Amino acid sequence: MDSFIEIRFKKETAKRFQEFSRTHFKSHTETMATMLDFFFYNEISPKEKLGPTGRTIEAKLLKRINAVIAIMRDVEKTQTKPTVAMIQSLFQTEVPVKKPLILEKKYAEEKKEIRFREKQNPSNQL
Incomplete structure (x- = not known):
């Protein structure tokens, strides 16, 4: 069995x-052995700052991911979809149905109506 040794700490530190x-x-x-091993194997000092925490790194990554998603959506809207539509229209083999022009319809309808009438003189009626 290992023997124990006494180490003195302040009360607040000992309670923590x-x-x-x-x-x-x-x-x-x-607990103490694991803490000492951690500092020894990672070659760091307990007085050093390790840099940004996991939460700050996660927040920064999420912001960058959102920015990448926004860029990809913009590229899709402005480049990919219009390009695909143009290529599909080039390879489309359907013959368009010939429709009469709108002007022709109006002109045909106007011909049916009487546009001018002869004026009747009251003297001619007798």
Whole structure:
């Protein structure tokens, strides 16, 4: 069995350590050993800042992803869809149905109506 040694901490620090140790590990010794191993293997100091947190990195990634999606939608609207429509119209083999011009319809209808009438003189009626 391993022997124990006494280390002195301030009360606030000791309480924080005990709470952390109880929530994440079985014993205080295991907690301290894991923390020391973490700093040793990752070659970092506890005093160093590790940079942006996971939340800030996630927020930045989401913003960039949204920007990429907006760019892709814009490209689709302005380039892809019009190009596809033009290519489809080029390869379309249907013969358009010949429709009479709108002017011809109006002219035909106007001919049916009487446009001018002869004026009748009252003297001619006698």
